[in-house]
Amino acid sequence: MAESEPEQEPEAETAGDAEPQVVERDLTMSRAMVEAIAHEMREDEEVFYMGEDVADYGGIFDSTEGLLEEFGHDRIMDVPISETAYIGAAVGAAQEGMRPIAELMFVDFFGVCMDQIYNQMAKNTYMSGASVSVPMVLTTAVGGTYNDAAQHSQTLYGTFAHLPGMKVVVPSTAYDAKGLMHNAIRDDDPVVYMFHKRLMGIGWMPAPDGPKTPVPEEAYTIPFGSADVKREGEDVTVVTLGLHVHRALEAAAELADDGIDAEVIDLRTLVPLDTETVRESVAKTGHLVVVDEDYRSYGVTGEIIASVAEDRLADLEGVERVAVPDVPLPYSRPMENEVIPGAEDVAAAVRSVRSTESGAE
Amino acid sequence: MFEDMVTARYYEERLQEEYLEGKQPAFDISAGPIPGELHLAAGQEAAAAGVCRHLRDDDTVTAPHRPHHVAIAKGVDLKRMTAEIFGRETGLCGGKGGHMHLFDPDAGFACSGIIAEGCPPAVGAGLAASKRNEDSVAVAFLGEGAISQGGFFESLNLAAVRELPVVFVIEDNDWAISMPKERVSDVADGSRRAEGFDMPGTRVDSDDAVAVSEAAKEAIGRARDRNGPSLLEVQVHRRMGHFMGDPQTYRPEADQEAAADRDSIERLAAELRRRGVEDETLESIREDAHERVDEAIEWAKDQPEPSPEDAYEDVFANPPSGVTDEEPAYDLGTDARAGVESGGDD
Ligand SMILES: Cc1ncc(C[n+]2csc(CCOP(=O)(O)OP(=O)(O)O)c2C)c(N)n1
Numbered sequence: 001m002a003e004s005e006p007e008q009e010p011e012a013e014t015a016g017d018a019e020p021q022v023v024e025r026d027l028t029m030s031r032a033m034v035e036a037i038a039h040e041m042r043e044d045e046e047v048f049y050m051g052e053d054v055a056d057y058g059g060i061f062d063s064t065e066g067l068l069e070e071f072g073h074d075r076i077m078d079v080p081i082s083e084t085a086y087i088g089a090a091v092g093a094a095q096e097g098m099r100p101i102a103e104l105m106f107v108d109f110f111g112v113c114m115d116q117i118y119n120q121m122a123k124n125t126y127m128s129g130a131s132v133s134v135p136m137v138l139t140t141a142v143g144g145t146y147n148d149a150a151q152h153s154q155t156l157y158g159t160f161a162h163l164p165g166m167k168v169v170v171p172s173t174a175y176d177a178k179g180l181m182h183n184a185i186r187d188d189d190p191v192v193y194m195f196h197k198r199l200m201g202i203g204w205m206p207a208p209d210g211p212k213t214p215v216p217e218e219a220y221t222i223p224f225g226s227a228d229v230k231r232e233g234e235d236v237t238v239v240t241l242g243l244h245v246h247r248a249l250e251a252a253a254e255l256a257d258d259g260i261d262a263e264v265i266d267l268r269t270l271v272p273l274d275t276e277t278v279r280e281s282v283a284k285t286g287h288l289v290v291v292d293e294d295y296r297s298y299g300v301t302g303e304i305i306a307s308v309a310e311d312r313l314a315d316l317e318g319v320e321r322v323a324v325p326d327v328p329l330p331y332s333r334p335m336e337n338e339v340i341p342g343a344e345d346v347a348a349a350v351r352s353v354r355s356t357e358s359g360a361e
Numbered sequence: 362m363f364e365d366m367v368t369a370r371y372y373e374e375r376l377q378e379e380y381l382e383g384k385q386p387a388f389d390i391s392a393g394p395i396p397g398e399l400h401l402a403a404g405q406e407a408a409a410a411g412v413c414r415h416l417r418d419d420d421t422v423t424a425p426h427r428p429h430h431v432a433i434a435k436g437v438d439l440k441r442m443t444a445e446i447f448g449r450e451t452g453l454c455g456g457k458g459g460h461m462h463l464f465d466p467d468a469g470f471a472c473s474g475i476i477a478e479g480c481p482p483a484v485g486a487g488l489a490a491s492k493r494n495e496d497s498v499a500v501a502f503l504g505e506g507a508i509s510q511g512g513f514f515e516s517l518n519l520a521a522v523r524e525l526p527v528v529f530v531i532e533d534n535d536w537a538i539s540m541p542k543e544r545v546s547d548v549a550d551g552s553r554r555a556e557g558f559d560m561p562g563t564r565v566d567s568d569d570a571v572a573v574s575e576a577a578k579e580a581i582g583r584a585r586d587r588n589g590p591s592l593l594e595v596q597v598h599r600r601m602g603h604f605m606g607d608p609q610t611y612r613p614e615a616d617q618e619a620a621a622d623r624d625s626i627e628r629l630a631a632e633l634r635r636r637g638v639e640d641e642t643l644e645s646i647r648e649d650a651h652e653r654v655d656e657a658i659e660w661a662k663d664q665p666e667p668s669p670e671d672a673y674e675d676v677f678a679n680p681p682s683g684v685t686d687e688e689p690a691y692d693l694g695t696d697a698r699a700g701v702e703s704g705g706d707d
Contacts (some may be wrong), residue, residue: 052538052540053535053538053539053540053587056539056540056610056611057538057539057610057611060538064455076672078539078540078545079545080506080509080546081476081477081506081507081509081510081537081545082509082510082511083510084511085509085511087670089658108475109475109476110476111475112477112478112510112511112512145391146390146391146396146397147391147397147448147459147460147472148397148398148459149397149457149461150458150462150471151461151462151475152397152398152461152474152475172667203387204388204389204390204606205389205390205391206389267517274404275574277533280387293611311586316671325672325673326676327672328457328676328678329460330456330457330667330671330672331397331448331454331456331457331459332446332448332449332452332456332457332459332666332667333396333448333458333666334666334667334668334669334671335456335667335669335672336672337669338672339672354536
């Protein structure tokens with residue numbers, strides 16, 4: 001179990017099935033993240049965590065639950081509501097060689113502090129000709145599905161992945177969350193670690209089946225840039241990440257009843273991006289559906305499709321993308337349900353992409 | 362003031378009941394008729410009522426994520442606000458905004474869920490009034506936690522250098538979610554931040570609506586007379602959790618009890634009685650307020666939900682062609698077909 005790189009073999013056919021390794025305990029995604037943080041904090045005095053409501057509250061989405069008890073207020077630091085100051089301070093501390101983790105409570109709040117993120121955190125390594133590095137992690141909650149409206153429900157994968165200089169991580173299971181967090185803290189570059197609220201396993205926001213998985217007690221890393229085939233299939237490649245891995249798996253189970261065998265690829269990191277796994281899969285299936293919870297235009301969906309098209313245009317028989325249709329997230333339930341892709345939208349896109357093949361023939 | 366305060370308190374009691382419906386037994390934030398976060402302002406009514414009684418309809422108020430008591434005091438349409446909170450089509454924002462993002466231009470009211478981000482737009486409203494030579498004023502409400510935010514400082518400075526008719530009102534309820542004031546600021550009196558901008562700063566040390574009203578009268582009068590901005594801080598109390606569902610494990614029992622023991626509404630009632638107002642009068646104000654609230658809630662619940670397609674409307678006031686077509690922008694099928702055709706030349 002204690003492998004340094006326990007690549008999950010894509011043997012697991014369905015969502016939520018146990019991984020090939022034998023592990024006795026299941027963890028929620030938040031517990032798995034916290035376990036990795038605690039481990040790194042024990043190993044390295046230079047690691048600390050800063051954010052709003054991360055100490056006594058334990059993180060609004062349980063991202064730091066229990067850490068205060070072990071590490072105290074000096075290393076699990078509540079800060080004033082001053083994102084520019086504390087995220088910028090994390091950049092400064094990282095440049096001094098410390099390994100800060102700074103939490104932006106909701107990704108939507110990036111607007112008040114983006115300058116520190118993209119003009120400092122992301123660029124200082126480059127601008128300094130690598131004489132400076134910024135080994136910090138920026139954790140942040142993403143996602144809707146609970147009607148919190150346009151300022152608290154965005155996913156913004158594309159915004160962060162678009163700007164060069166930061167690695168961008170999006171776990172979908174507890175197993176991945178832990179391995180990716182170990183990697184994020186050990187990485188010498190700034191890493192944006194985006195966790196979906198709906199996957200954390202918090203009491204007041206029930207998670208779907210799937211993110212709670214067996215998790216080894218030992219530390220292990222999942223290398224960045226290694227997409228994971230969460231379900232093997234022959235007919236169509238569904239590329240996704242975060243919450244939508246689970247929605248795609250749900251769709252795949254439904255499609256299987258109709259004799260359509262979908263492969264579900266979880267990107268796990270956006271920067272670096274494992275286009276190889278995607279291209280290989282498309283070479284096999286010929287059909288590509290990309291699904292995410294970010295705005296449709298200028299985002300992950302376009303990026304994946306372009307990267308496949310650039311290299312393997314001949315393999316592509318049909319392409320679809322499923323994403324939020326370029327509207328801010330509406331509050332009211334019927335409208336939110338409309339714009340956030342559900343399993344049925346994924347299934348419809350898969351059916352549609354396959355029908356284009358017969359239509360083209 | 363009394364009427365606004367009892368309306369706000371009862372309104373939130375009723376909202377709380379409605380909010381909890383369907384979320385039991387285990388609290389599930391996305392269930393029930395009012396999903397999403399809900400931030401209630403019980404214990405903070407005096408600040409809103411004391412300030413807003415000096416405002417006119419053409420004055421502008423920006424409120425933060427905890428907006429209902431301010432909205433009520435500013436005269437926001439109660440029915441349409443409630444319909445918005447229930448996510449209904451006839452709500453103030455057609456169901457797009459929800460409880461943290463209420464807009465009522467007729468009442469001169471807006472709010473935002475991003476901390477301190479109501480300050481710059483209030484400065485903008487003051488700027489507009491000043492450019493147009495009008496005597497309207499703008500008031501930005503924010504919590505004591507919000508005054509650590511850059512947007513607040515920048516707004517104070519801009520308002521000060523341009524001598525704009527803006528009043529910044531800090532509702533100090535001692536807590537910013539789980540963070541007590543003393544852990545995030547070395548200065549207990551937030552109104553002292555005015556000093557750095559050479560503007561008047563006043564703190565009202567209790568949630569005494571009369572005292573708030575007097576202080577607000579001066580600040581607002583100053584703005585209206587074109588004598589520039591000021592900062593007013595009011596000590597209020599957070600009787601509830603930060604949001605509905607907040608377990609408040611971080612908060613000492615004694616602090617919760619102290620907040621519950623202080624009741625600005627009872628305090629004002631006592632003062633009114635002392636000034637000769639009959640109990641019956643107070644009681645009938647209360648009854649009327651309750652009736653209005655119940656009516657608003659019943660009305661709102663009867664309103665239709667928006668249709669899913671309404672989600673595509675309103676992104677732009679002047680939609681570029683093709684953006685708000687009947688067809689959703691990501692209509693499945695057509696795009697893929699286009700993709701196949703263009704890629705099908707091999
Ligand atoms: C820029 C930004 N950072 C953080 C938050 C999350 N948040 C919402 S309310 C809140 C606390 C606000 O405290 P305070 O200003 O004192 O107002 P109160 O909630 O006590 O009324 C925080 C941190 C946010 N909405 N926006």
